[in-house]
Amino acid sequence: MKPFDLPVIPNSPIRQSSETVEGMFQLKKFGNFGFIQNVAFDETLISFDRNYQNDQSNSSVFRQHMGDVYSLIKSNCHEGSKLVEVGCGKGAFLEIVKADGYFNYAGYDAAYEGSDDKIKARYLNEKDRIKANIVVLRHSLDYIKAPHTFLKMLGKIFGKEALIFIEVPQFDWIDKHKVLFDFTYERPSYFSTESLCSLFTDVKEYGDFFGGQYQYCLARLGSSNNDKWHGFNLPENWSDFNFDMYLQSFSESIDFLNQKQRIWVWGGGNKGVLFIKHLSDVSPNIFQKVTGVVDIDEKKQGLYTPSTNLPIISPRQMFTQCEDSDFVLVVNPNYLNEVRNNLEKNVPFPINSGTI
Numbered sequence: 001m002k003p004f005d006l007p008v009i010p011n012s013p014i015r016q017s018s019e020t021v022e023g024m025f026q027l028k029k030f031g032n033f034g035f036i037q038n039v040a041f042d043e044t045l046i047s048f049d050r051n052y053q054n055d056q057s058n059s060s061v062f063r064q065h066m067g068d069v070y071s072l073i074k075s076n077c078h079e080g081s082k083l084v085e086v087g088c089g090k091g092a093f094l095e096i097v098k099a100d101g102y103f104n105y106a107g108y109d110a111a112y113e114g115s116d117d118k119i120k121a122r123y124l125n126e127k128d129r130i131k132a133n134i135v136v137l138r139h140s141l142d143y144i145k146a147p148h149t150f151l152k153m154l155g156k157i158f159g160k161e162a163l164i165f166i167e168v169p170q171f172d173w174i175d176k177h178k179v180l181f182d183f184t185y186e187r188p189s190y191f192s193t194e195s196l197c198s199l200f201t202d203v204k205e206y207g208d209f210f211g212g213q214y215q216y217c218l219a220r221l222g223s224s225n226n227d228k229w230h231g232f233n234l235p236e237n238w239s240d241f242n243f244d245m246y247l248q249s250f251s252e253s254i255d256f257l258n259q260k261q262r263i264w265v266w267g268g269g270n271k272g273v274l275f276i277k278h279l280s281d282v283s284p285n286i287f288q289k290v291t292g293v294v295d296i297d298e299k300k301q302g303l304y305t306p307s308t309n310l311p312i313i314s315p316r317q318m319f320t321q322c323e324d325s326d327f328v329l330v331v332n333p334n335y336l337n338e339v340r341n342n343l344e345k346n347v348p349f350p351i352n353s354g355t356i
Contacts, residue, residue: 001026001241002026003024003040004024004025005022005023006023006183006274006277007020007185007273007274007277007306008021008023008045008046008185009021009046009186010184010270010273010274011186013300013303013304013305014303014304014306015303016304017304017309019306020306020307021306022185023042023045024040024042025038025183026038027241028239029240029241030237031228031229033192033194033195033228034172034192035192036190036241037188037189037190038183041145041188043145067096069093069167069209070096070100072216073134074100074103076165076204076218077103077134078133081102081103082103082104082106082133082134083097083133084107084134084135084136085097085105085106085108085135085138086107086108086109086137086140087108087109087137088108088119090113091109091116091119094116094119106130107119107120108123109121126156126157130157132158132162133163134163134164135163137167138165139167142169142187142189142191143186143189144188144189145188146232148199151164151199151221151224152224154224155221155224158221159221159222160220160221160223161220161221161222162220163204163218163220163221164219165216165217166216166218166219167215167216168191168214168215169187169215170193170208170212170214170215171191171192172192172193178246180246180249181270181275181331182270182271183246183274184274191215193206193215196215196217197217197219198227198228198229199217200219200223200224201225202219202223203217203218203223204218205218211333211334213334254283254356257283257286258283258285258286261325261326261327262291262325262326262327263289263329264291264294264322264326264328265290265292265294265310265329267331268293268295271331271332272293272305272331273293273306276290276305276307276308276310277305277306287308291321292310292313294313294314295312295314300312301313301317315342315346319343319346324351327351328343328351328352329354329355329356330353330355331356333355336354339353340353
């Protein structure tokens with residue numbers, strides 16, 4: 001795979017083109033258990049500050065998913081347990097925890113911007129010592145370049161008896177569907193089920209959810225295991241990743257868009273930003289048909305997509321600007337019905353929509 005550049009933080013919309021920062025992207029495989037990583041990842045380019053907007057909780061579909069996650073965690077813990085979410089983002093999941101009152105909770109994330117005094121706007125460090133019954137890592141471990149050593153650090157912070165619940169994207173789903181725009185710079189690590197579970201000797205439960213796009217693993221934190229991760233820092237233990245299949249699949253999947261006149265991309269997060277980035281590189285003619293990007297997150301509206309500088313607008317704005325020949329592309333199929341219902345309620349004429 002030849003390296004190429006991607007915007008380093010797709011979830012941080014920009015105000016002007018000069019704000020875009022791009023980094024080199026090159027995937028390789030480690031071991032024989034389905035672990036993939038961007039070996040060109042440079043963490044000094046990443047800043048998860050208050051401009052970082054990855055909250056998906058405005059969507060009823062995603063809120064339902066978070067509810068499913070909470071129910072799964074709750075079923076494995078007794079009432080009054082101490083739950084700590086590491087990498088809690090804007091705190092949307094912990095709002096569910098707080099509202100239920102079942103857990104004593106805490107959270108840590110440098111991108112947090114709320115007012116809950118139980119959530120600290122900082123990262124954990126090796127000097128921390130925190131009592132917890134369960135540690136929650138939702139879409140955090142995949143942002144770590146050496147996940148096995150990070151888990152060892154968490155074991156020192158929280159103790160060996162704590163449970164850990166990990167949620168990450170399911171690489172097996174990405175690979176099956178060849179979703180090119182699911183690879184993002186800010187997330188260097190991609191796990192198959194086998195590679196995720198290999199991190200522990202005592203796995204209590206694992207599985208897929210969110211339409212197969214995400215997976216989880218519930219394990220004893222003290223059982224974190226490095227046996228299959230020896231030689232992680234040696235270049236000779238990494239092998240090439242066939243990226244051409246993803247590029248070919250992407251080119252074939254967008255071909256029908258040549259027949260469209262004007263295109264709206266629904267979703268201004270990772271998937272949407274990276275779809276548009278690849279579209280501009282692979283098919284400039286189709287890219288020129290993209291009228292704008294629609295996102296329900298008010299903090300993204302009025303800004304622009306990194307690298308491609310397309311306006312991000314609200315659904316309400318889109319409803320007033322669309323025409324009956326327009327096509328709405330929903331980049332995540334999980335949200336297709338939700339978007340279609342929104343269009344039917346707010347647009348007085350039929351609007352074609354679909355996904356790829």
